[in-house]
Amino acid sequence: MAANRFNGYTDFGIGIGLRIPHYQHIFAEKPVVDWFEIISENYMVDGGRPLQVLDQILERYRVVQHGVAMYFGSAQPLNREHLRRLKLLARRTKTPWLSDHLCWGSVDGRYTHDLLPMPYTREAVAKTAANIRQVQDFIEIPVVVENVSSYAEFHESEMTEWEFLNEVVEAADCGILLDVNNIYVSSQNHGFDPLRYVDSVPADRVAQIHIAGHSKFEKYILDTHDHPVLEPVWGLYARAIERCGPTATLLEWDDNIPTFDEVHGEAMKAAKFLNSQGAQVLPQVNTKELQEIIQ
Numbered sequence: 001m002a003a004n005r006f007n008g009y010t011d012f013g014i015g016i017g018l019r020i021p022h023y024q025h026i027f028a029e030k031p032v033v034d035w036f037e038i039i040s041e042n043y044m045v046d047g048g049r050p051l052q053v054l055d056q057i058l059e060r061y062r063v064v065q066h067g068v069a070m071y072f073g074s075a076q077p078l079n080r081e082h083l084r085r086l087k088l089l090a091r092r093t094k095t096p097w098l099s100d101h102l103c104w105g106s107v108d109g110r111y112t113h114d115l116l117p118m119p120y121t122r123e124a125v126a127k128t129a130a131n132i133r134q135v136q137d138f139i140e141i142p143v144v145v146e147n148v149s150s151y152a153e154f155h156e157s158e159m160t161e162w163e164f165l166n167e168v169v170e171a172a173d174c175g176i177l178l179d180v181n182n183i184y185v186s187s188q189n190h191g192f193d194p195l196r197y198v199d200s201v202p203a204d205r206v207a208q209i210h211i212a213g214h215s216k217f218e219k220y221i222l223d224t225h226d227h228p229v230l231e232p233v234w235g236l237y238a239r240a241i242e243r244c245g246p247t248a249t250l251l252e253w254d255d256n257i258p259t260f261d262e263v264h265g266e267a268m269k270a271a272k273f274l275n276s277q278g279a280q281v282l283p284q285v286n287t288k289e290l291q292e293i294i295q
């Protein structure tokens, strides 16, 4: 597959999310990590401790920005102040791409702080793609959109979720952050074949992949990011890597966060899949246990 501005980051390997409980360990031990993903909104401030921490991280590591408040799918105009701050932060981090979710979450200036599912309609495709294009033009960095997990669907939908994703990214000419855990969660909640979803994604637009753990309840499963990646999600990940080739991969672990080494060890399980497709993810040996996991 020819490299383009979305899929050319084949050397990025495996990253983990930068989280407060790990700050001390990272600064003291200086572990080997390919890159950190930061939540942009946590650092869109004028100064103080968050930016001090970020600058210290940037001295040693590559950082990729992931946002949670752009709401590409909202009908209201984009928040210009949010965009201005995001661009300032992007200049600081030199993030090679910038991601946020394919969702909506705001109405008339009021924000839900939730990643709400889209109605899969042609009208929503047009509006969402126009928003993504505006952001991409303003930020001047490739924008990639992430599929969210969902627990409800709209009667108005005119297509499947994966058709919607395809139409949006073609119309916006943007990249994809493929969250294979979100695909699995939604497939179980809505009763579709998750492999069909993975197989239909335009592989040459996938800039990054998210893996994460979820929780299974009696009637639904929830995207909790609070424990290791489950087997079916590794299966989807393997298929995605087969189709997309070596792709920057990030483990999300946001609740009940264990030690740094435990999170990193879980993330490094992705190495065997990446290396089977020609990547050269090195055994990043932070501990003996880690070495055993990736051998």
Ligand SMILES: [Fe+2]
Binding pocket: 146, 179, 182, 210, 252
């Ligand atoms: Fe995700």
